[in-house]
Amino acid sequence: DQQVKQNSPSLSVQEGRISILNCDYTNSMFDYFLWYKKYPAEGPTFLISISSIKDKNEDGRFTVFLNKSAKHLSLHIVPSQPGDSAVYFCAASVSQGGKLIFGQGTELSVKP
Amino acid sequence: GAGVSQSPRYKVAKRGQDVALRCDPISGHVSLFWYQQALGQGPEFLTYFQNEAQLDKSGLPSDRFFAERPEGSVSTLKIQRTQQEDSAVYLCASSLVSGDGNTIYFGEGSWLTVV
Numbered sequence: 001d002q003q004v005k006q007n008s009p010s011l012s013v014q015e016g017r018i019s020i021l022n023c024d025y026t027n028s029m030f031d032y033f034l035w036y037k038k039y040p041a042e043g044p045t046f047l048i049s050i051s052s053i054k055d056k057n058e059d060g061r062f063t064v065f066l067n068k069s070a071k072h073l074s075l076h077i078v079p080s081q082p083g084d085s086a087v088y089f090c091a092a093s094v095s096q097g098g099k100l101i102f103g104q105g106t107e108l109s110v111k112p
Numbered sequence: 113g114a115g116v117s118q119s120p121r122y123k124v125a126k127r128g129q130d131v132a133l134r135c136d137p138i139s140g141h142v143s144l145f146w147y148q149q150a151l152g153q154g155p156e157f158l159t160y161f162q163n164e165a166q167l168d169k170s171g172l173p174s175d176r177f178f179a180e181r182p183e184g185s186v187s188t189l190k191i192q193r194t195q196q197e198d199s200a201v202y203l204c205a206s207s208l209v210s211g212d213g214n215t216i217y218f219g220e221g222s223w224l225t226v227v
Contacts, residue, residue, distance in 0.1 A: 004154075036218075043116070043203055043218030044155065089154050099145065099168060100216070102154030 003027045004092050006103035013110050019077040021106050023090035026071065030092040034100065035064060035075045038087045047088075048075070080110045114138070116219035118204050124225045125194045133189045133222045137206030144187050145216070146179055147203040155203055161187060194226045 005024045013019045021035075031052035036044035050057040050064045050073070057064050063076045077084055087107045091100040117136040125131050137144050143162055147155035148171075157171040163184035172179070176194075181187040191198055201221040208215050 006154075009152075041220065043205075043220045045218070046216060091154075099157045099160055099171075100155075101157065102147075104152070104154050 001026075002104075003030075004090060004101050004103040006088075006090060006106050008106050009104070010107045010109070013080045013108065015082055015110055015112050016079045019075075019080045019084065019108055019110065021075040021077075021088050021090075021108065023073045023075075023103050024071060025073075025092050027092070027094075027101075028071070029094045030101075032093045032095065032098075033064070033066060033073050034091045034093075035062075036089045036091060036102075038089065038105070044089060077108075080108075082110050082112055084108060085110050116204055116206050116217050118202075118219040118222050120222060121220065122223045122225075124227060127195060127226055129194050129226075130190065130192045131194055131224060133191075133202050133204075133224070135187045135189070135204030135206075135219060137185065137187070137204070138208075138217055139185075141206035141208050141217075143207045143209070143216075144181060145205040145207075146187070146189050147205065148173075149201040149203055149221070151200075158189070158202075191224075194224075196226050199224055199226045 034049040035047040037047050038044045048059050048062050066073045087105045089102050089105045091102045119134045146158040149155040159179045160168040161181045176192045178190045203221045205216050205218045
């Protein structure tokens with residue numbers, strides 16, 4: 001039972017354009033959501049988060065949108081840069097202090 | 113070092129062998145998590161410690177898996193009688209306060225291959 005799903009295993013984007021990574025969840029008890037970035041042979045690195053009381057959180061080139069009614073969140077990267085090429089995981093927890101449930105990841109490739 | 117340190121980075125074990133994976137969290141971090149990541153999948157929760165107390169071990173896949181953090185700092189994940197399906201990356205993470213998602217820091221992982 002996959003509670004957090006990233007249905008696109010890969011995404012290719014041109015440098016300078018927008019990257020949009022999507023994530024769906026099924027557990028309505030989730031109220032805190034995070035995105036992690038992972039390079040090969042490294043551990044995941046925290047990128048950005050959002051709590052369920054918000055529908056948008058922005059940090060520089062990264063914006064996360066949350067649609068609670070659709071149980072959907074997305075990460076927008078604008079403009080995309082070649083250094084953004086990595087695997088992106090979305091994760092959710094029932095509370096900000098709780099264990100994280102991860103999606104399967106989306107591999108982003110930003111081409112010069 | 114300043115980050116979460118895991119050892120060994122790579123381990124090849126023969127089926128049936130016992131393995132022990134070590135995690136040195138960031139100094140002073142209260143919470144410690146273990147995750148298992150199979151190839152092409154996201155990390156899956158195994159267990160969680162707050163100081164020396166193991167508060168959640170619901171993700172441990174079988175009784176062959178055992179984790180401890182006796183002094184509330186270093187943690188060890190032990191896998192007994194390893195099987196091929198145990199092959200994965202084992203990630204340790206720590207956070208300063210009780211599981212605050214903003215400040216969970218992951219180590220680079222221990223890559224286990226069971227042959």
